[in-house]
Amino acid sequence: MSLKASLENTTIQNFDNPRIESFPQLIESLDHSPLKSQRELLYCKSCWQAIATENDIIQVNNSHDHNVCNPDGLWFHIGCFRLALGCHLVGKPSQHHSWFPSFYWQHSLCSYCHNHLGWYFESGNQDHFFALILDKISEDYE
Incomplete structure (x- = not known):
């Protein structure tokens, strides 16, 4: 089966079954990470759910951040x-x-409040990454 055919059979994830249900659950999963001592959490600005760590920051096309425009003319950093x-x-x-x-891309939502935070990208050779809207996440927990 081709990647395209396989991806066309992908279904929408159920909102009632998010991967990470709460901040404590994310902390527990990070506690088992070898990066634990270096982690700095990044949060959804809408609900303060922990989203990622600073250790998850990567470069794609030689840069961590990008300014992109969708077909409707909306720009995102x-x-x-x-x-x-x-x-x-x-x-x-x-x-x-x-x-x-x-x-290929899919929408990426906060698993707690379901706010749109960005996109998930995956290629046919198993490369993948999240592209999160920087204005919608924060390193400061309020």
Whole structure:
């Protein structure tokens, strides 16, 4: 089966079953991480759910952050992350208007408040990353 056929069979994730249900659950999962001593958490600005760590920051196309525009003319300042355990994905993967050639994308939402935080990108060779809207996450917990 081709990657495209496989991706077309992907279903929308159920909101009632998010990957990470709460801040304590994310902390517990990070406590088992070898990066524990270096971690700095990043939070959803809408509900303060822990989303990712600063250790998850990566570069894609030689940069962590990118300014991108969607087909409706809306601009986003995004940052690239290896993981975003506080997010869950919705929708079928699509290559339509992908900002990263050869990558399929899906919407990435906060697993607690369901606010749109960005996108998840995956290529046919198993490369993947999250592109989170930097204005919607914070390193300061309020």
